[in-house]
Amino acid sequence: MRLIPGLKNAKMVRPGYAVEYDYFPPYQVDLTLETKLIQGLYFAGQINGTSGYEEAAGQGLIAGINAALKIQKKKEFILKRSDAYIGVLIDDLVRKSTDEPYRMFTSRAEHRLLLRQDNADRRLMKFGYEFGLIEKELYEELLEREKLIEESKKFFEKTRLKPSVINPFLEKKNLSTVNGGETLGKLAKRPELSAKDVLELLDAEEHPIVNALLSDPRALGQVEIEVKYDGYIMRQNEMVKKLDKLENIEIPQNFQFNAFKSISTEGREKLSRIKPRSLGQASRISGVSPSDISVLLIHLKN
Ligand SMILES: Cc1cc2nc3c(=O)[nH]c(=O)nc-3n(C[C@H](O)[C@H](O)[C@H](O)COP(=O)(O)OP(=O)(O)OC[C@H]3O[C@@H](n4cnc5c(N)ncnc54)[C@H](O)[C@@H]3O)c2cc1C
Numbered sequence: 001m002r003l004i005p006g007l008k009n010a011k012m013v014r015p016g017y018a019v020e021y022d023y024f025p026p027y028q029v030d031l032t033l034e035t036k037l038i039q040g041l042y043f044a045g046q047i048n049g050t051s052g053y054e055e056a057a058g059q060g061l062i063a064g065i066n067a068a069l070k071i072q073k074k075k076e077f078i079l080k081r082s083d084a085y086i087g088v089l090i091d092d093l094v095r096k097s098t099d100e101p102y103r104m105f106t107s108r109a110e111h112r113l114l115l116r117q118d119n120a121d122r123r124l125m126k127f128g129y130e131f132g133l134i135e136k137e138l139y140e141e142l143l144e145r146e147k148l149i150e151e152s153k154k155f156f157e158k159t160r161l162k163p164s165v166i167n168p169f170l171e172k173k174n175l176s177t178v179n180g181g182e183t184l185g186k187l188a189k190r191p192e193l194s195a196k197d198v199l200e201l202l203d204a205e206e207h208p209i210v211n212a213l214l215s216d217p218r219a220l221g222q223v224e225i226e227v228k229y230d231g232y233i234m235r236q237n238e239m240v241k242k243l244d245k246l247e248n249i250e251i252p253q254n255f256q257f258n259a260f261k262s263i264s265t266e267g268r269e270k271l272s273r274i275k276p277r278s279l280g281q282a283s284r285i286s287g288v289s290p291s292d293i294s295v296l297l298i299h300l301k302n
Contacts, residue, residue, distance in 0.1 A: 023049040026093040027274045031078045033063040033090065034070070036275060042067050048093055051101030058086040058104075065131065080247070082111045082240040083123060095274060095285050113229070113236045118221060122146065145219045148212055152223045155209050156185040161201060169201055188227045195224035246293075247280030249300055260295055267292035 002008050026048040028036055033048075035041045044063035045056035065077050079087035088109045093102060109115055115123075125142050128134040160181045167177040175192055188198045196214065204210040213220050226233060257263060257271040266287045276282040279300065283293050 021046060023047055025049070025097050027095070027097045029094060031090055031094055031277055031281075032066040032070075032076045033059060034066060040067075040070065049098040049102055050089070050093070050104075052103050055089060055102065055104055058089060062086060062090060077127070079127075080244075081109065082114055082243075085109060085115055088115075091281065091284070095276060095281050097274070111236055111240060113232055114240070116225075118225065122222070145216060145222075148209075148216060148219045149222050149226070152209060152213055152219065153226055155207075156188060156195070156198075156223065156227050157183060159184045159202075159207075161187075165201060185227050185230070188224065189230075195220055195227060243280055246283055246297075247278050249279040249297070251276055251278060251282065251296070251300065253277075260299070262295045263292045264289055 001010055001012065024043060024047055026043070029043050029048065030036055033042045033044055035043060042063035044059035048059060050056065050059070062077070062079070069075065069077055079090070081087045081091050085104055085106075089102075089104050092098075092108060106112055106115075121142055125134055125139060129136075129139040160183050162181050163178050166182055166187065170177050173192065175190065184198050184201075187193055187201075188195045199210050199214060202210050204214075213223065253275070255275075257268050260268065263271070267289060270285050270287045271282060271292075274285055276285065279293065279296060282288055282296060283290075
């Protein structure tokens with residue numbers, strides 16, 4: 001410390017590390033990060049019991065966006081658990097609360113297969129564009145790429161090649177040959193082959209999509225991932241849809257959980273304290289049982 005110019009005679013009275021800090025239990029904020037008790041007051045960052053730069057920045061962004069939207073009387077902005085890690089972070093804080101500093105781990109997300117860094121633009125750029133943070137040109141570029149990705153996936157699925165075309169190629173690579181025709185998609189699923197390898201089997205003059213893909217490495221990368229891991233991604237998407245159905249059943253803000261004696265005592269206590277906004281959120285609170293959820297489901301549907 002004394003080697004720093006100006007601090008030659010400094011004396012350490014008390015080390016600054018292990019600074020103590022206090023926080024507000026985050027079940028007191030909504031998914032918009034607005035406090036439930038005081039309208040227009042938003043909490044973000046360490047005050048909600050998180051530790052870390054990214055956690056603070058992510059919450060600050062959401063609180064800021066929502067405060068601005070509220071002033072403009074626009075619809076609130078909430079990222080879902082399947083949209084982004086920020087969605088997981090805030091949902092975890094609001095529903096579970098936290099007894100020790102919370103840090104975001106990838107393992108906290110159940111839809112990790114969808115929350116990839118390679119597809120962040122495909123998941124989130126639309127929101128940035130809606131809020132005026134992304135230029136039109138950049139957004140349109142993404143939409144164009146999206147179109148190419150979708151067309152390419154169909155192309156991989158339906159384009160079938162004859163063994164006479166495939167086998168010499170496979171033999172050259174020392175890979176097992178095929179007896180019948182095979183689609184590009186099935187070939188690209190082989191761990192030894194890339195989407196680019198497979199495209200080389202085609203006459204680019206005959207199929208303009210080949211050059212379009214080869215000249216857009218980001219689109220090609222997405223096609224490769226989505227073709228190779230198609231089965232897993234599909235299963236995860238189905239799971240998201242199933243959970244979304246619960247997620248979208250809203251619970252009114254002033255709902256009196258205590259009035260439902262058929263809900264377990266622990267369930268009633270947790271629900272009244274945390275005040276979940278949706279049935280999905282309620283279902284993730286520890287202590288709230290599946291039978292508690294069915295009681296709520298029946299009532300809310302009515
Ligand atoms: C020594 C140390 C090392 C760390 N290292 C890392 C690291 O390597 N990586 C990492 O990810 N995280 C690290 N962290 C954690 C990270 O710094 C914090 O989690 C993060 O900065 C919290 O951001 P925040 O905006 O919530 O709070 P803060 O950054 O604490 O901001 C709160 C602000 O509010 C102001 N304020 C307080 N009271 C009032 C008031 N009454 N009126 C007006 N203003 C007020 C404060 O002055 C402060 O500027 C470290 C923390 C410490 C202490």
